[in-house]
Amino acid sequence: MKKLGNKIVYELYPISFMDSNNDGYGDIKGIIEKLDYLQLLGIDLIWITPIFKSPKNDNGYDISNYCEIDQSFGTMDDVDNLIEEAKKRNIGIMFDMVFNHVSTESEWFKKALEGSKKYQDYFYIVKSNDKVNPPCNWVSKFGGPAWKYEEKFNGWYLCLYDKTQADLKWLNPEVREELVKVMKFWIDKGIKGFRFDVINVIGKSGKFINAEDNIGKSFYTDQPIVHKYLKEINKASFGNIEDFITVGEMSSTTIENCILYSNPKEKELDMVFNFHHLKVDYKNGEKWENKPWDKKEFKRLIQTWQLKLQDRGWNAVFLNNHDQPRINSRYGNVKKYWFESSTLFATLIFTLQGTPFIYQGEEIGMTNPYFETIDQYRDVESINAFNEMKAKGMDEKLILEILSVKSRDNSRTPMQWNDRKNAGFSDVKPWIDVAKNYKQINVESQINNPNSVFNFYRKLIKLRKENEALFEGKIQFIDSEDSLIIFKRTTFNKELVSILNISDQEVCYDVKQFKYIDILVNNYKEIDLKSIKPFQALVLEIEK
Incomplete structure (x- = not known):
């Protein structure tokens, strides 16, 4: 059985990590440049969010070619060099596999548009002369209908996320074979892990029924066939590699399913992310409303997931990632207790049962940037939400207050390396603004300070790796x-x-x-x- 409790994973959002060529965007050479820093921190794996070819309508999660590197990040030679240099430092690379959907700029979708029956069967396409009413009332995760009408199909295609992200038809075995080829390609390159994006929503039946709740989640989330698919791709690719690590991002999931997804006997995945504990500040389940976080419910969820998965599955333990606001700003008090808030939540993560995940910048206590205008935002979900709330007549100041707390862009600002121009991320204006507090909160000011957040994280990581009660107790x-x-x-x-x-x-x-x-x-x-x-x-x- 794999030992997962003493592995530490560092999630890296490459576009915001380090810009090596001063074009305002982070890149692969920038990651290589900072490997010594990550080695000093003490991590074992770097999870890198997608660097594949993409039009970037959803910051790279709209992939047009799974086996080609987007030129904005660098080249395949850069990736080979990254894998090799990380290996020298005993660090593995984990890639983000976005297999629920593919960009409408992909060759598969383009061939479908050209009339290829083979490739049209790679997607959920419903023929219809009705260009107004979608096949069913399912709602997109980013707002609006989960369907787009396409004249060349004479019908609608399913897009649970952005309109440029067409859902892949896992019902078709040829699609699954294509995705296994992708995984084998990267395994052969030396990749040591996969993080599977929203993997529990791949089980659409092909029957599109109106949902009573007008959302539709129950028709495509955690469907029983997902377990069959995961067993299949496990056996065909990563399942027999002893030191390979997999984690599944589970959207609106259940404990019962996550036990199956992560139980070693099931041979599906090594561990799971769930997000229930990060929704305790949602008002009536609605993200785009501010309310104080519910400490009692947070505590209950942490306890329940820990105890239910103990001896039966495995948790990926986290509070920050590229889709979540900074936890010290969100559940802590960074104005009065910045150090204490940052280190309290770190201690929680590193002493729970599971595999701890760090998101870039949390190890120095980075906070939400508190943007003041909509022009500062880049996230498609946030911009859509702004427009929808404004159309409903909501006050713009209130909308911006909500975004400053809930937007995904809160965690996507450039890594704060030092107190110089653009926080040392780039010599030119970055793709998204740097948080204003970079002069106070940065790596350079903390790395040699024994009482810094950074060195608190180093101590936690060392403790985690050396104390068996923490990694397997x-x-x-x-x-x-x-x-x-x-x-x-x-x-x-x-x-x-x-x-x-x-x-x-x-x-x-x-x-x-x-x-x-x-x-x-x-x-x-x-x-x-x-x-x-x-x-x-x-x-x-x-x-x-």
Whole structure:
């Protein structure tokens, strides 16, 4: 069985990581330039979001060729060099496989437009003379109908995301064979892992029925056939490679399905991402409304997913990624407790059961940029949401407040390397604005500071790798009030307890009840045995 608990994955958003040629966009050579930095941090795998050929209507998640590198990022030689240089530093590369949909600029879709029956069967196309009413009322993840009418098809094609992202017809075995060829191509290149984008929505039946909720998720999410597909591609490609790691992004998923997706006996994937804990600030399930985050529900979800998957599956543990606002800005208090907020949530991730994922910049405490105009945004989802809310008559100032909290662009601003021009990311104006606080929050100011967020992360990573109770121990939660998350991690000869205050208020708590041998983690200078400070994180080794 693979040992996954002591692996640390670093998600890298290449367009915003490092610009080596000063065109305003991050690139592969920029990643190579910063490999020593990532080695110093202590990570094992770099998950790189798509660098494949793409018109970039959805920042690279609209792929037009899975086996060709987009020239804006570099060349195939650059990728070969990246794999080799990372290997020298004992770092593997994980690529992002976007297999639910493909760009309408892809050869497959273009051939379908030209009339090829073979390639038309690669997509969900419904013939119709009705150019007004789609085949069913399913809604796109980015707003509006999940269908687009195409004259050359004399019908509609399914696009659950952007209109330029046509859903692939996994029902067709030829499509699955094509995708296995893609995976084998990259495995042969030396790639050590795959992250599968929204992989649990690939199971469309081909029958398009109106949804009572006017959304349609239940007709295409976590369908039983997804498990068959995953077993098939596992067996045909990565399944027999001992050190290969796979993770599936699961949209609106269930625990029961995620146990199957990630249980080693099922031979599907190694681990799963779920997002339920990152929706506790959604008002009535609606993303584009601001409300305080629900600490009690967050705590319940963390606990439930940890306990349900224990011994049955495996969690990819994360709070930040390229689709989520910065967690310290979102659930923390960066104005008053920036260091404490940044390190509290890091401690949670690194002491839970599962494989920890870091998203670029969180290791130095990067925050939301708090953009002030719609012109500063680049994300198609955010721009669509702005236009929809404005069309409903909502005040523009309120809309911008919502975007400053919820937009995906909050995590996509350039990596803050130093306090010089454009945060050291590029000599020219970047594709998206740098956060204004880069002069205070940057790598250069933290790397040699033993009390920095960066070095706090380094200590957590080292602890995680060296302490078996953290990377393979059982987890047991201890009852406490809503603002505290407390749990033990235990092996046969060692026991640790994590005590985490997820609020900006001091909480009375008797720490003395745990007869501790050592304080392994504390994001305050001292410990108060009778209370837990705002956003305080404690990890204690206790008597067993």
